Amino acid sequence: MQGEPQATVESLNRGLPSAEVRPVSARRQVINLGDRIFYFITRSLGLSVIALALLLVWNLFNGAWESIRQFGLGFLIGTTWDPVTRVFSTLPTIIGTLVKGFIALTLAIPISIGSAIFISFYIPKWLRPILSYPIELLAGIPSIIFGMWALFAMVPVIRVIQIWLKANFGWFFLFDGPAVYGVGVLSGSVILAIMITPIITAISKEILLTVPREQIEGMLALGATKWEAIWQVALPYSRIGLFGAVILGLGRAIGETMAVTMVGGNSFAMIHSLFDPVHSMASQIASEFTEATYSLYTSSLIYVGLVLFAITIFISLLAQLLIWRLSKGKLAILD
């Protein structure tokens, strides 16, 4: 537990030329009373996070138990959601959630990181707050407002785009759907992308701004172009932090309910194209919970929540695997 050298590992992970870091013995770290108390406090706070997560899982299991007992794992692969005949299953919404989240991320990541790079490196210092504050503001807009704006302003535009796509490229399966609805997978994904961009941009900007200026200036002095300096120094240096920003965006994308409910189309059927309406798990729970009139119904909705939780864990694990490979074998959560 204590006494391992950490500082060297940290430097290696950043890909920097290793400094002359001396490993600090852990024992010496905790030797005085102040340190001991501090360690105790932060450790308790850290462990409380674990406790909270476990409490949540227990809570979910408790609430979902009736449905788990009734449907078991078939819940995950069935395609019927019928509150009248009391048959519940969740495959279409799993797919809906994943597809919308994936498309949203694909759209948002390049735009957010590109924007963050622009703010951090391509504009004069005084201009930064002028751009940053409104972007943070965007992150704070209530999701229902996003949803309303999307329904009133965005969906009609998407509808026009969809009709054009179907007319010209309708043979492609992604565009072979009810274009005239306007609401559907595409609308849901786009509004999600718009919603997560501010978060990813804001955090990425902070991370990019902490790249030591000397590194970049060093590259420039060697004759690199600005872009080369960014690509070869700033991005690798902040790679892990940027990933953290993306994770925050991903969390919002998967858990977002209100906005995606208003423009996602909310149909409980397997999707075949970008224009099909579909539910996401979070929007289904939020839509039906307040009116779920019997316990198997509420239990099934909580089961959906549990499945969502499991999927998030799975995706996070995948993300960790990705970082691990990127950092060439060093588990990078802890530097």
Added chain:
Amino acid sequence: MKYKGSLLGVAGLTLFMGATLATAGCPTKGIKELTGAGATFPYPLYSKMFNEYDKTCQVKVNYQSIGSGGGIQQLKEQTVDFGASDGIMDEKQRTEAKGGTVLHIPTVAGAEAVVFNLPGIKRSQLKLTPDVLADIYLKKISNWNDKRIQSLNPGVKLPDLTIAVVHRSDGSGTTFIFTNYLAKVSPAWKDKVGFATSVNWPGDVGGKGNEGVANSVKQIPGAIGYVELAYAKQNNIDWAQIRNKAGKYLDPTLEGAAAAADIASLPDNMEVVITDSPNPAAYPISGFTWLLAYENQADAAKGDAIAQLFWWMTHEGQQYAMPLEYAPLKGAAIKKTEALIKKIKANGAVALK
């Protein structure tokens, strides 16, 4: 109470009192706050009523519209004093209710408009029969120029347009009433889908809330949907005339909804869905909204306050209904409602004096 003994000579005064009833309906045992939760449909009306109630009786009733299911749930758990619902509690919910028997007390009725989006065809120019409506929602009729729809509308040129069926994605009393109606008029619907606050729809698009359905119908050419009358009016959407049980084609109106409620066959417990009402003037897609409270109140003061509040809401409060697009209770409905409120007891004695 004060005039209990003096029957003579006070008859005139009692009549006068009965006419104004300025302070009747206020809690008499000192309760100053009540909490209620439930249906969103009557929320605008209830918020108006409770605002006035506060002015009249200095009692603050905090009502939040978390949905009929939420209202039932909180009443079961006894975290609120009363609930409100557009749907009737089922067996299991009643047995789970911690405080015993629950009374359903109706306050107002509402009408649901069947709205559509067709170029060139305006409000009330489209006529639909129950079976055609059901088959549209069952996806058996998929185009607007289908023979069955055209034959109902000889003077109107229906376009060759796919019907986009819009329903509610969230559970709701509005859905309950609409699907209840379809189940009554279409054995196929009853068999395949059934009625509830949320069902397994055969198709198309789900909108969130009445707002979502209204907006989707407004935006999608060829769409059809169902919304509470207030939303159809406020959003200027076109609605169809539906043929009622007596054979007349009617627009959704408050008068139609009130007529649907004014029937002889109302049960004593008022737990009836008034869709497809036999009254000739009735609009077929109408429904009550109820207040829910325990028949046996544990606390005498609370029981008194609740009974008084309900009495006020179903009498003085009714004047606020029509301006806000709700149909007040009439005739037989009022009588049965009064009897129900009088059933609320606290410690064995009738709460309402």
Added chain:
Amino acid sequence: MNRHYRYRKFVEWANWVGMLCCISITVFFLVAILGYVIINGASSINWDFLTALPVPAGESGGGIANALVGSLLIVIVASVMALPIGIGAAVFINEFPSHGAGRSIRFLAEVLTGVPSIVVGLFAYSMVVKPWGGFSAFAGSVSYAFIMVPIILISAHEALRLVPDSLREASLALGVPKWRTIVGVVLPVSSRALITGVVLATSRALGEAAPMMFTAFGNSFWNLNMAKPMATVPLLIYTYATGPYEDWHRKAWAASFVLLMVVLVTSVLTRAFLRGKSNE
């Protein structure tokens, strides 16, 4: 050589254009949405709006005063709970990495960011409201804190991670105890990024309506008692936005505008306050 140089120049230019496109898209949506909110909402804002209680449908005037105060109270209490946990845990993960739990804590925080707010609300309902026997503003704070902690934790962790070790080493070499190094050097240096994380978390919480339905419940009247139901702005926005009246819709936009202004003011104030303290 020349050709290669021109190629590099071209790449440079192309990427500059690319970044410009990205920021333009972001700014475009920024302007579109903020503009929409302002255009639709600003007209309904007046002093009355900010200080009056909500009025029922059909009546003119009325405001969001109780909801505004309620939201602020609930968020402040939530922050008191969430900030120590979020930042404390981040400090623990980054400054004491030898303890194996750090990895799990960070992992769990990432998973928790994906929990839908309604699930958090239900969690707070069963943990606080049910045992208490009634709705309370405090339960609302608990649900907000649950939403805020993962966001604060992850952004704080990233912020701390990027503080160069040389600073820590220098401080330790001077004989400063580890805890004072963290509190006196590491935290201030990373404060700007920390604040960004806190602002993001708070503004996210302020905008969530779903958890409030099951915790703080809402209140049409004034209430400052944390043990009772309290009105909040997002719930009011939700009720107004989903109602049938045009008047209500305008109020929803106006309330959103007010919420945004609150976020902006908090963000500017906290940064101004810290500018004096951190060594930028």
